[in-house]
Amino acid sequence: MEYTITATCHFGVEAVLKREITDLGLKIKSTTDGRVEFYGQARDIFRANLFLRTAERVFVNLIEFEALTFEDLYQGIFAFPWADLLEEDANFIINGRSYKSKLFSISDCQRVTERAIIDKLNLSYNKSYYEKTGKIYSFEISMLNDQATLYLNTSGPGLHKRGYRKKQGAAPIKETLASAMIQLSVWNPDRDLLDPFTGSGTIPIEAAMIAKNIPSGILRRFDCEHFSFMNEVDFKAIRDEAFANINQNRPINIKGSDYDRNMIMTARENAASLKLDDIFFFTKEVRKIEDLGEYGVIITNPPYGIRLSDETLDRTYENFNSLIETIPTWSIYMITDYVIKDVIHREINKNRKLYNGKIKTYFYTMLGPRPPREDHV
Ligand SMILES: C[S@@+](CC[C@H](N)C(=O)[O-])C[C@H]1O[C@@H](n2cnc3c(N)ncnc32)[C@H](O)[C@@H]1O
Structure with missing residues (x-):
């Protein structure tokens, strides 16, 4: 299955990130301030996390629809087959942002999104209450020009956290x-x-x-490694190949x-x-x-x-x-x-x-x- 994937980056370095994505053999969809969208398979989501040196996080674009009211937002999120993605106890958090949209209250967008996901999961798993005790998923609900996009964070903590910087000074650069x-x-x-x-x-x-x-991510793990829709990906094989390609003696x-x-x-x-x-x-x-x-x-x-x-x-x-x-x-x-x-x-x-x-x-x-x-x- 082909996914639309979004990598975020520091403002001003989009051209570098775009080149890195192209070098991974992936097709660019669009570039905006601090964001590059591209297409890829499940394995490419993992590869992007492992190899992109300038990406801050890698997201999957899950749903996109117009939302002029909170009812639109609720219905758009509810319509997604949530039980295909999340376990019945998935521990999820919703971040948000809004720009030039009627739905400008970020906290309300977050609340409505969460409610719609929980209602759908309870319906699908035939439960009356929801307990967030399982694996962690983090989402971002983005309102841009009245267009709602729900992103799934596949990286977890920012990709600048490579794992090698055990100590740092007062003003380290990312x-x-x-x-x-x-x-x-x-x-x-x-x-x-x-x-x-x-x-x-x-x-x-x-x-x-x-x-x-x-590879920039060789010392760390990514949230996508526990996603059920990524089960088909052989993470170990990709990591082993990346290790084999390291030229430590150069x-x-x-x-x-x-x-x-x-x-x-x-x-x-x-x-x-x-x-x-x-x-x-x-x-x-x-x-x-x-x-x-x-x-x-x-x-x-x-x-x-x-x-x-x-x-x-x-x-x-x-x-x-x-x-x-x-x-x-x-x-x-x-x-x-x-x-x-x-x-x-x-x-x-x-x-x-x-x-x-x-x-x-x-x-x-x-x-x-x-x-x-x-x-x-
Ligand atoms: C902004 S920090 C560099 C941070 C670094 N890029 C990192 O990621 O950790 C500036 C560094 O310059 C050093 N520094 C300041 N004045 C200096 C000087 N005159 N000669 C050499 N080093 C100096 C400081 O000790 C400090 O570690």
């Missing part, structure tokens, strides 16, 4: 966003990569996972540095969760980094935001600029909300708006020259 930054850059596994503000090591670890073909030259020794220890521990002991993490103030070679790529998430004084921030970026001036052949990518143009003395080729959670940030691109061997490509 793994999904770190991967998007890498995929938006000119870096490829044959080039050097440095994150000089590495914190818990997220950017180097995500890059090494790409280089060695380690040489890499990926580095991460930070002036906080404790963060470097944390980054090393996190990398060890994936046996990525060949990422070189070292303690260093950014302006003191040297011997970097040529034609590498910096991808980084320097400090920014309200927790630091302007003076401290200015100094940090000046120090970063001192490093940048020593490596004219390197390409530099950074995500920040700090206004860098007066401090970083390199031409900015692009500044893409990206949302880091609710903070509007810019992803700056400063391209270095192409490495000589790539001139012939």
Whole structure:
């Protein structure tokens, strides 16, 4: 059976997610802010969870209909054959959102949706009350331009929770966003990569996972693994194949540095969760980094935001600029909300708006020259 599947992502990285979905051999249906819809079989729902590095969650679009009143909403949800999907004690929760719709009260939409599901299940299982003691299912009822869509969350907790980040610093970047930054850059596994503000090591670890073909979800489980309609899927076979395709010995030259020794220890521990002991993490103030070679790529998430004084921030970026001036052949990518143009003395080729959670940030691109061997490509 073919499903319509929705993967959500950070605003601004839809094009990267779309490419990842296409690379899995799946057909795109549509793209909107923070969402990419595509078609796939039950096994593709699992593959999307296991492999998509920039997806935040993967949902199945269960039902779609027009709902101008709560009665419309109730009837539309009630009409679905719920006993085919849920056990008689399924423990489900309903999240909601509403935009440009007559049914704007999200809590009422959630309540009506839940009532309709419970009424239908009680009818189907011939029961008079409902006990949520079984397996967990989470849904999202979405009202958009009076169109109701009920989504089933197949991921469970957000896919940025890869399972390798045992510890983290005060301002870690989401793994999904770190991967998007890498995929938006000119870096490829044959080039050097440095994150000089590495914190818990997220950017180097995500890059090494790409280089060695380690699936983003290899250390975790997904809610869809207990869904009855996914029984036909051989999860173990797909995981085994993904393991077999990991190229752990692929040489890499990926580095991460930070002036906080404790963060470097944390980054090393996190990398060890994936046996990525060949990422070189070292303690260093950014302006003191040297011997970097040529034609590498910096991808980084320097400090920014309200927790630091302007003076401290200015100094940090000046120090970063001192490093940048020593490596004219390197390409530099950074995500920040700090206004860098007066401090970083390199031409900015692009500044893409990206949302880091609710903070509007810019992803700056400063391209270095192409490495000589790539001139012939
Ligand atoms: C926003 S955090 C990076 C978070 C990281 N991307 C992660 O996922 O954990 C910025 C990091 O820069 C480090 N840092 C701040 N100023 C520095 C400097 N002058 N030199 C080197 N590291 C610095 C901090 O210790 C902090 O870990």
